[in-house]
Amino acid sequence: MKSMFAGLVLAAAMFVGANASAQEPMHKPTIVLVHGAFADASSWNGVVKILQKDGYFVIAAANPLRGAKSDGANIGSLVADLKDPVVLVGHSYGGNVITEAANGHSNVKALVYVSAFAPDTGETVAELAGKFPGSTLGQALAPPAELADGSKDLYILQNKFPAQFAADVPAAQAALMAATQRPLAQAALDEKAGDASWKTIPSWFIYGDADKNIPPQTMAFMARRANAKGVVVVKGASHVVMVSHPEAVAKLIEKAASAQ
Template sequence: MFNRLKSAGVAAALLAATVPALTSASTAVAVPASDPKPTIVLVHGAFADSSGWSKIAPELRDQGYPVVAFSNPLRSVQYDSAYLRSFLDTIPGPIVLVGHSYGGAVITNAATGDPDVRALVYVAAFALDEGETVQDASVLGGGHPTIGDHLVIRPFPGAGEGNADAYIDPAAFRSLFAADLPRREAAFLAASQRPAALATFATPSDEPAWKTIPSWYVVAKQDKTIPTAAERVMAERAGATTVEVNSSHVPMLSKPGKVLKVIAAAAR
């Protein structure tokens, strides 16, 4: 009896000594560190502000992504890109840049040479080539933009000769910018639009980031702000993974689910 108890005690002692060691070893091997999710930086374009991402940002946050809706100065391609570039320097870890409309021109320049930017997403946006302006890109593929016929021009201090702020005439805003949104929602966007300096349309772009960074593009098939033909040309030459959506110029507001899927694919 004593010998059996003694043997059982020795076995129990050996087991007690062995199990923690095995547990510790298996824990060290079986639980690798996971990669952090990228911060998704949303960049609005002309005639808009960060509230244009109101149907996108909360969903991305619910999926566990850090999200920032960047306030685009709308002064010129060079100024706005430099501003965004300095902002990105304050964000640790990987980044996915999402640009709408003119915001595409800004991310195209700001991300060049930034190793933290892992993907670019263009939402009905300008993916400019080197030396190209927004005006140049608007007529790619034989597009015929009409937005220039519906601008309200207002001065601003320090604008310089030939420069001023441009707004879309509220009477034409819904048909040009947001035809598939409810009238009440489109009317508020028209009333709250942020102006873009004329310099944003005429400033040449620098070396594009899409030449070295994987890109995605959402083409808006009913766009009356950037001709759909121009969007298709920009998406193709950027080698972007392209999704076409039957929407106006603001698919992130009228078809947010489709835009979310594209952003999530880029973030993965």
């Protein structure tokens, strides 16, 4: 793992050097994107293209989806190796992960929650998802898949995936996302969150008002509680607002990255 992170850091240095001749600012923070459950790093592709075009070094990290503490430690190791200022961006369950990953890392300058959970200390995903009515995720899940070690994984039924997860994404693309989805460990739903890093690190939120996974009312509550520096609500957007509206998501990330 450390060797992989070291390679990413070297790539970041090469990226900055390559862009120096183009007179790109040398002080732009690195953007680390963390996907959520039932997705993978490719869900950030549209956002990555925009950020790279605008001169940012971006890492769309692989999230193990095993639990916020272990996943947060994984992303935290990447943050520690980068050294330079970092903006952590999390989608859905990835919000739990960036909240955990930021703890103890003074180079994290901002947190951006994209249709994401921003738990307080001791809260769980299951608790937050049920705080307000509106989520229909439970009805769309397949029976838990039991693994060799006795743990269980959760998937969204492929025939329900488009309407539940990606209603504003073209049908063919949503079907592809359904087939390539990565499962969440069932135990992660009830794992209590660690320290709430958004209490000391500035945060931004963006989500759609047609989200069926996390009720928009829940995300509004979390944004208010975090005293978010900026909140964007995308009309008609589904849970994967970064796929259907990459421009809006990239714009907010850049706002967080450039904030003083």
